[in-house]
Amino acid sequence: MDREQVDLIVQNGSVLIMDEAFTVVEDGAVAVAGQYIAEVGPGADVRKKYQSRDILDAEGGIVLPGLVNAHTHAAMTLFRGIADDLPLMEWLNDYIFPAETHLNPEVVYDGTLLACAEMIRSGTTCFCDMYLFEQEVARAARDAGLRAVVGEVLYDFPSPNYGPPQEGLRYSEQLIRDWKGHPIIYPAVEPHAVYTCSPRYLEQIMELAVRHSVPYIIHLAESPGELAQVREKFGKTPVEHMEELGLLSDLVIADHSVCLSPGEIEIYRRRKVKVAHCPESNMKLASGVAPVPHMLRAGVVVGLGTDGCASNNNLDLFQEMDTAAKLHKVHTMDPTVMDAASVLSMATRGGAAALGLAEEIGSLEPGKRADLIVVETRSPHLTPMYNPYSHLVYAARGADVRHTVINGRVAMRDRHLLTLDEEAVMARAREIAAEIRKTVTIKT
Ligand SMILES: [Zn+2]
Known part of the structure; x- marks a missing residue:
């Protein structure tokens, strides 16, 4: 035969x-x-x-x-080591946001290629990205042959990419139109967080997600600092705020989800909200420990992410799996939680399901x-x-x-x-770093 x-x-x-x-x-x-x-x-x-x-x-x-990185900011490979050992808000406001004002399309493209090289090397075959100039992230991932969910970060202040917030909606819609149906690139909408987006803006972004049936990806309940800020502004927790706005659904991927009450885990379960768990970033920024064993027991879909390279500081999901398994054991004082097979599942089929790609990837099935x-x-x-x-x-x-x-x-x-010229990509990253040093304070 x-x-x-x-x-x-x-x-x-x-x-x-x-x-x-x-x-x-x-x-x-x-x-x-x-x-x-x-x-x-x-x-x-x-x-x-x-x-x-x-x-x-x-x-x-x-x-x-292949491993699925459920949350990252790929081009932040260019900021690796620029400012370590700081609290989240200070790290963001004093170092990362100022550094990001110097980004342009070319820099984001090159930084993303660098990330793609690192991810392909360390066994990641799909990543979910949130960043500026996301069209360039999509192009870089396509050129590197790496599967990616891409969404422009949206917030209520002028963006170095699209300018005023309303233009962010237009940019996102164009991104969706340009990439929907591509075999390896999947567009999404990505409000940065509830403390950086007004309720109206969060709603407008959701309208876009619903209209095009794309994921709605947001940093949510990441740290006690965020909780305090949102409580002061709206008198609620970030999850309560989203729930009262009617914005929690199966389209939502809630990155981090560290500060959740048992009642909020129940809301996630009911609304089919999915989670990207980023233990190393949460540890490095001392944000806390996400109640992942509790979420898994409740049936919430959880994927594993590295977050950006400035808060990790690598994109190696093998290290992330090791950390995830051990962090929850010591946190719960129970060595039986987060066994190896469950953690590998989170980094493969869990991540695929979190990104809405369970039918396509996450397991080796015909x-x-x-x-x-x-x-x-x-x-x-x-x-x-x-x-x-x-x-x-x-x-x-x-x-x-x-x-x-x-x-x-x-x-x-x-x-x-085989898909990119690694030496050229690294040489370009060193050139960009030389420019960054001229304008941005490097924390020593
Ligand atoms: Zn993030």
């Missing part, structure tokens, strides 16, 4: 499907046809049925869905988009291997990723980036 021709076979690894049953196929293989997964199964079966000129050999390593990574395990720190979930969450790091495939395209092969 003739074997069916496919475009890529990834073989000779432990395949973690990341389905609900947490199926692992030992000595498994994945057949990829075009942008999609054709089949996943035992290597012998897949090879009997399919042939491909292109083969990726996992060499006994782990094959798993018909889904072919976003997958191969983690090499032939290293002292990953030998021997009893449990792949444990290794991925507690022992591996981003640098252990050997191959990255996004939408059926090999973006990294044997640790060589």
